[in-house]
Amino acid sequence: MANPSPNVQAALATLRDRWGGAAPRWGGEVLGALAVASRPIPEDEVRPTGRPAIAPFPADERAIPTGFRALDAILGLGGLPRTATTALQGDGTSGKTTLGLRAVAQVQAAGGIAAYLDLARSLDPVEAAARGVALEWLVVLTPDTLEEALSMAAMLLQDRTVDLLLLDLPPLTGDRAGLSAAALGERLHRLAALARRAEVQLLVLEPPNLPAPITGALAQIAALRLELSRRAWIRLGRDVVGQRTEVRVSRDRYGPPGRATEVRIMYADGGPRDACLARDELLGEMAPGSGPRVAVPPPGAAHFGTAPPGGLRPVAGPSAVRPSPSPPKLALPVPADATSPSLLAPPSHSPGPRPVLRTLRGGADRAGRHAVDEWAGPGRQQVGAGAGGSAGHAARRSPPAGAGGAIPRP
Amino acid sequence: MPLGAAHRLAPEARFLDPNPEADGAALEAALDRLAGFSPGVAAEADPTAPGFGRAEVQLDGLERLWGPEPLIASRIGDALAEVLPGPPLAGIGGTRFAAAVAASLAGKAGGTAGAATGAATTGAGRVRLHVVEPGADADFLALLPAATLSRDPEVRARLDRFGLRRIGQVAELPLSAVVARFGAEGEWIHARARGLETEPFRPRRAPERMALALPIEPPVADIEALRFVLHRLAATFGDQLVGRGAAAGRARLTLELDGTFVPGETPPALVIDQRLPEPTSEGLAVERLLLARIEASPPPALVVRLELELGDVAPAAGTQLTLFTPQTGRTGRLGWQLARLGIRFGEHRIGWMEIGDPEAPLAEQRWSWRRPVGSGGVAAPDRERRR
Amino acid sequence: MTRLLREHPPIDAELDSSGDLVAFRWNGRREPVEVCNRWRVEESWWNQPIARDYFKVAGPRWLALIYLDRVDGSWHLERLYD
Numbered sequence: 119m120a121n122p123s124p125n126v127q128a129a130l131a132t133l134r135d136r137w138g139g140a141a142p143r144w145g146g147e148v149l150g151a152l153a154v155a156s157r158p159i160p161e162d163e164v165r166p167t168g169r170p171a172i173a174p175f176p177a178d179e180r181a182i183p184t185g186f187r188a189l190d191a192i193l194g195l196g197g198l199p200r201t202a203t204t205a206l207q208g209d210g211t212s213g214k215t216t217l218g219l220r221a222v223a224q225v226q227a228a229g230g231i232a233a234y235l236d237l238a239r240s241l242d243p244v245e246a247a248a249r250g251v252a253l254e255w256l257v258v259l260t261p262d263t264l265e266e267a268l269s270m271a272a273m274l275l276q277d278r279t280v281d282l283l284l285l286d287l288p289p290l291t292g293d294r295a296g297l298s299a300a301a302l303g304e305r306l307h308r309l310a311a312l313a314r315r316a317e318v319q320l321l322v323l324e325p326p327n328l329p330a331p332i333t334g335a336l337a338q339i340a341a342l343r344l345e346l347s348r349r350a351w352i353r354l355g356r357d358v359v360g361q362r363t364e365v366r367v368s369r370d371r372y373g374p375p376g377r378a379t380e381v382r383i384m385y386a387d388g389g390p391r392d393a394c395l396a397r398d399e400l401l402g403e404m405a406p407g408s409g410p411r412v413a414v415p416p417p418g419a420a421h422f423g424t425a426p427p428g429g430l431r432p433v434a435g436p437s438a439v440r441p442s443p444s445p446p447k448l449a450l451p452v453p454a455d456a457t458s459p460s461l462l463a464p465p466s467h468s469p470g471p472r473p474v475l476r477t478l479r480g481g482a483d484r485a486g487r488h489a490v491d492e493w494a495g496p497g498r499q500q501v502g503a504g505a506g507g508s509a510g511h512a513a514r515r516s517p518p519a520g521a522g523g524a525i526p527r528p
Numbered sequence: 529m530p531l532g533a534a535h536r537l538a539p540e541a542r543f544l545d546p547n548p549e550a551d552g553a554a555l556e557a558a559l560d561r562l563a564g565f566s567p568g569v570a571a572e573a574d575p576t577a578p579g580f581g582r583a584e585v586q587l588d589g590l591e592r593l594w595g596p597e598p599l600i601a602s603r604i605g606d607a608l609a610e611v612l613p614g615p616p617l618a619g620i621g622g623t624r625f626a627a628a629v630a631a632s633l634a635g636k637a638g639g640t641a642g643a644a645t646g647a648a649t650t651g652a653g654r655v656r657l658h659v660v661e662p663g664a665d666a667d668f669l670a671l672l673p674a675a676t677l678s679r680d681p682e683v684r685a686r687l688d689r690f691g692l693r694r695i696g697q698v699a700e701l702p703l704s705a706v707v708a709r710f711g712a713e714g715e716w717i718h719a720r721a722r723g724l725e726t727e728p729f730r731p732r733r734a735p736e737r738m739a740l741a742l743p744i745e746p747p748v749a750d751i752e753a754l755r756f757v758l759h760r761l762a763a764t765f766g767d768q769l770v771g772r773g774a775a776a777g778r779a780r781l782t783l784e785l786d787g788t789f790v791p792g793e794t795p796p797a798l799v800i801d802q803r804l805p806e807p808t809s810e811g812l813a814v815e816r817l818l819l820a821r822i823e824a825s826p827p828p829a830l831v832v833r834l835e836l837e838l839g840d841v842a843p844a845a846g847t848q849l850t851l852f853t854p855q856t857g858r859t860g861r862l863g864w865q866l867a868r869l870g871i872r873f874g875e876h877r878i879g880w881m882e883i884g885d886p887e888a889p890l891a892e893q894r895w896s897w898r899r900p901v902g903s904g905g906v907a908a909p910d911r912e913r914r915r
Numbered sequence: 916m917t918r919l920l921r922e923h924p925p926i927d928a929e930l931d932s933s934g935d936l937v938a939f940r941w942n943g944r945r946e947p948v949e950v951c952n953r954w955r956v957e958e959s960w961w962n963q964p965i966a967r968d969y970f971k972v973a974g975p976r977w978l979a980l981i982y983l984d985r986v987d988g989s990w991h992l993e994r995l996y997d
Contacts, residue, residue, distance in 0.1 A: 208997070210976030215997035216916045229854030231862065240918035240995070243881035243895045249916055253881050255855045257866060260877050270877070273869055279862040351973060357952045358973045361996075385916070385978075385996060889958045890965060891919050891993070 182228065182319070185220045186381045189365055194373020198342060200281075202371070203310045203320040205336050208346035213363040213383045216249075217346070218284055218323050223250035225319065230281030233257040233274055235267045238288035238323075265297045268305045275312045282319040289325045303335035310339035343369035349380065350403045354394055360384035362403065548575035557611040559583060565604055566590055567738035567838075568768050570730055582631075584624060586729055589767025592760045593742065597659060605655030621660040623725045626668060629676060634658035665723030670696030677717045686710065695721045729772055738765060738776070739837035747786045747830035754783075754822060754831060758815055761836040766811025769841070775807035777840030781818050784833035794829050803902040805863030809844060813864055817902065820871040863900055870903020878903060916997070917980065923991040926981060936970055939981055941992055948972035948979070956982075969993075 181197030183190050190196050198204045198221055208214040222232045227250070234241060236258050247253055257280065261267035267285065274280055297305070313320040324336055337343065345366045352360035366378040386392040394400050531543060552575045562569045568586025572579035585604070587597060594600045601618050608616060619630025634656040660668045669676075674692045675684045690709060692698050698706065699721035706714040719726045740761050748754060758781070769775060779802045787794040800821045808814065818836075870878045879897045888894045929938040929945075938947040952971040959965055966985040971978070980994035 211978040211996045213997060215918055219916060226855075231855050231858060238918070239922070240920050241881070242891065242917060242919035242994075243883055244886050244891070245916045245919070246881075247883060253883065256880065257862070258879060258881055259869070259873075261873070266873065266877075270869060270873060273872070274865065277861065277865045279858060279865050351978070353951075357971065358978055361978070889956055892921065 182221060182224045184217060185224060186217075186365075188379045189381055192365075192367060192373075192377040192379050193342065194370045195342075198319070198321065199372065200319050201314060201317040202341035203313065203322065203339050204342040204344070205322045205324050205340035206344050206346060207324040207326070207368075208363075209326045210348070211361060212346040212348050213361065213365075213381065214323050214346050215286075216383050217344075218286070218321055219246055219249055219251055221321055222246075222256065222282060222284060223252070225282045226252045226255050231255045231257070231279065232282040232284065233259060233271075233280040235271060235283065235285045236260045237264060237267050238286045240288075241286070263297075264302055265305070268302070268309055271309055272312055275309070275316045275318055278316045278318065280318060282321060283313065284321045284323070286323045287325060287328065289327060299329035299331040302329075303331035306332065306335040307339055337369070340369060341371040342367070352382065352384065353402045353404055354391070354400055358385075358404075359395060359401070551575045551580070554611060554613070555581065555583070558608050561607040561611060562604065564607065564741075565594060565600070566768070567740055567765065568729060568772065582628065584627070584729070586768055586771060587620065588771040589764035592764050593740070598657065601655055601657045601659075608655070615655055618655045618657045619660070620657070621668070622662060622665040623720075623723060624727055624729065625720050626660050626665040626723060629669065629672065630658040630660050666696075666699060666721070669721060669723060670694065670699065674698055674721075677720055678713070680713075683710065683713060683717070699723075738768065738839075738841060739835060740764060741782075741833055741835035743833045744831055747832040749827055749830050751819070751823060751826065754827075754834065755815070755819055757834050758818060758836065759811075761834065762811035762815035762818075764811070765814070765836065765838055766809055769809035769811075769838075769844075773844055774841050775809045775844035776814070776838035777804050777807045777842070778802065778838065779804060779814050779818060780837045780839065781821075782833075782835040782837070783822075783827050783831045784835070785827060785829040786832045787829055798825075798827050805867045805901045806860050807840070807842065807844065814838075817864065817867055817871070820868045824871050863902075866900035867902035870900055875899055875904035917994040918997055919994055920992055923982075923993050926990050926992045928981070928983070928990040936972065938974075939972070939979075939990065939992070946974040946976060946979075948974040948977075 180200050181193070181195035182200060183197040184193070204221075206214040206217055222234070225232055232251075232255065234256055237260075239260065241258060243253055246256070257274075259267070259270050259274075261270055264287070271283055271285065274283065310320060322336060322340070324333070328336075345368050346363050347366075348361050348363050350362045351358045352362060361383050362380055363383060364378055364380050367373075367375050369375050384395045386395060534541070534543065552573065555571065555573055555575075559569055559571055559573070562583060562585050566585050566587065568588075569583065570586075571583035572581070574580060587600060590600055591597065594603055597620050601620065605615065605618070617631045617634040619627045619632070619634055621627035621630050672695050674687045674695050674697065677687070677695060677698065678684060686709070687693075687698070698717060701718070703715065703718050706718045708714070710717060716726055742757050742761060744753075744757055765776070781800040781802070783798040783800075785794055785797055787796065800818060802814075802817055802821060804814065804817070866878050876897075876899075879899045881895050882898050883895045884893075886894050924941065927940040928936055929940065931937045936948065936950050938945055940946070949972065950970050951973050954969050956965065956967045956969060964986060967982040968985060969980060969982045971980055973979075978996035979992060980996075981990060981992050983990050
């Protein structure tokens with residue numbers, strides 16, 4: 119195919135300056151058109167949608183930003199390398215999944231297609247979509263064993279039809295492995311080499327306690343390896359609504375290793391309460407696993423009925439929540455380090471901060487909906503209105519997972 | 529003229545009663561034979577129509593199967609010898625018009641510049657053949673009478689009036705001049721004169737059925753050997769589709785089996801129905817997908833014949849400028865790859881997650897899977913098909 | 916964000932003398948937890964009744980969502996925060 123004329127080249131260059139990776143590219147003919155990409159927004163602006171903005175951090179072109187400025191700042195490339203392997207290590211609730219899926223969203227926002235090797239069988243599409251992942255550009259493969267996963271990945275890489283391959287490793291018991299650990303380690307090496315040649319980004323979510331040959335292989339193939347460990351829970355009243363995680367660069371081909379930083383990951387579950395997450399004064403911390411159980415909940419917080427011995431007895435009446443006067447209304451932004459919440463109550467001016475420490479019925483599972491409306495006080499209206507605010511985000515592509523709204527559906 | 533007068537002029541001539549039915553049947557038989565050579569066959573089958581008796585065969589890609597063009601013509605001649613009363617006149621050219629003109633000249637002594645003349649004879653069959661060299665259509669036509677360009681007496685008269693005696697003279701004129709003198713028709717005449725195709729090839733069978741088969745001797749079960757044969761079939765189709773500006777949406781591969789030495793119940797044929805991830809004219813893409821299916825369910829016996837049929841053939845959509853997201857332009861290739869992955873690893877291993885009702889009370893009710901087109905399906909042994 | 920364990924693996928729940936949840940056992944490992952939120956889901960009582968008590972629990976390793984299936988009394992792990 120002929121090279122583009124100088125005019126076309128100039129036009130493409132201008133578009134590239136403006137839109138970065140979302141601009142059309144020359145691949146023998148112009149490929150694609152402009153993505154509806156969010157422009158980079160300043161950090162103190164509230165993000166109305168779950169899609170990650172193209173981060174303002176001056177990341178190298180060879181990297182995609184993580185979405186956490188503090189983290190990008192300690193990475194040699196200013197982000198995760200586009201054409202090499204990154205390993206995210208972390209035990210339990212450490213944030214590696216959040217980080218991994220955020221990377222997926224970033225790649226997609228830049229015009230890429232991602233593939234998810236769902237060996238752990240735990241990808242939640244609603245969560246992913248709420249966090250900015252475009253499901254139509256996420257191919258999900260569900261291999262049975264790690265061996266099968268590597269074969270599928272190899273086939274995908276040969277044709278170069280995806281830009282990012284995320285390998286979600288579960289803690290491997292024998293039946294999920296397939297081949298021997300040594301053979302798998304060898305296959306991982308080959309996969310990483312294939313990915314490099316194909317210039318496809320490989321991202322591995324690495325749980326602890328993998329067989330030694332596999333961790334060994336990952337240590338060798340990863341151009342960037344990050345260790346995530348949770349330092350504290352972040353609480354809103356009694357509820358845990360986030361965590362503070364330390365990210366340590368244990369290996370970085372592009373910069374000095376050993377640097378570490380902290381990120382805050384907030385678990386926005388969709389609902390008016392999410393607005394509380396932005397208010398630091400409402401949040402408390404607790405080192406994980408420590409502290410006595412609070413016997414008397416603070417006013418306004420959830421009241422948990424106790425059950426007699428022999429098991430939990432269904433608590434009569436509404437078990438947890440008292441109707442609240444109104445959900446908090448804020449004008450404060452969500453902290454830059456927060457995971458983009460699935461839903462943000464639209465900011466509005468409030469007469470003054472209200473210390474409403476109410477844990478709503480409904481957690482991340484949106485289980486707050488009940489088949490039967492148990493009470494309808496003025497508080498309910500407010501909850502509905504708060505949730506309704508989200509429905510006004512017409513720009514959202516995937517419908518927000520709303521809260522409240524207890525309309526039974528047959 | 530009256531029959532008696534004709535007798536006197538040519539005493540040795542044989543005079544036959546017109547029998548349109550027999551003529552029609554003969555042509556149909558001929559067309560069936562031709563269909564065995566090429567999936568692109570067109571003809572005027574109505575015995576009362578003026579164009580009756582002329583058949584067109586699309587040769588694109590066939591050299592893979594039947595050899596160089598003159599050899600193809602000779603083999604066609606052999607095949608037709610059984611059903612036609614005499615040797616047909618044949619012409620091969622780059623456009624339908626040039627080929628038709630070449631056919632009308634076949635057998636006449638002497639050649640014209642730019643053309644190869646020759647009579648291809650073989651065995652009992654004989655075809656009188658006139659071949660226009662590839663790319664030489666304009667040269668071939670140049671010295672021929674301009675009147676050939678149109679059947680319309682008006683146009684012919686006008687050509688004569690303007691002193692255009694040869695096709696080449698028309699071709700030399702600028703298009704605007706020809707259009708000025710002949711109107712819209714002029715554009716058409718001009719293109720014809722210059723050796724450009726003006727009429728799309730319309731195969732006679734509708735809906736479009738493109739089928740080609742090759743016997744395999746000796747019979748094989750080896751995947752590589754099957755791939756070799758499949759490749760020729762698929763590539764031929766690709767050329768034909770490209771030549772027609774069409775694309776196929778479905779493929780059916782029939783592996784006819786030799787059940788002689790296999791105990792138990794072997795079906796006579798293995799039929800693989802494959803939906804294509806997107807309409808295509810790329811033979812290679814179809815080939816790879818079908819091979820993945822064969823690898824997933826290898827034939828239980830030796831294969832004696834391979835037939836490839838393409839369906840859902842329609843004019844190819846123009847390449848569309850992909851709007852709104854850069855990813856959209858790559859879904860084509862991705863679709864094919866995912867179809868292959870699905871065939872190899874199982875349909876339920878690949879897909880996209882789609883959110884249905886995000887407010888459904890239980891998490892598992894909120895979403896569902898969407899599978900790639902063409903990733904599923906099992907080869908169906910077909911007991912009914914037997915040639 | 917959370918991982919949704921599609922098969923909702925069964926777990927063993929450990930309750931103290933007052934009947935409160937103090938730990939759960941999954942894949943052979945015991946995870947002492949604190950309940951930080953709970954709620955109830957009831958659906959489709961006219962069809963296939965769903966009745967679950969959900970517990971958001973925090974432990975040394977995990978922040979997780981488990982539930983008691985009140986229809987058959989079994990405990991399951993539904994989500995892990997990560």
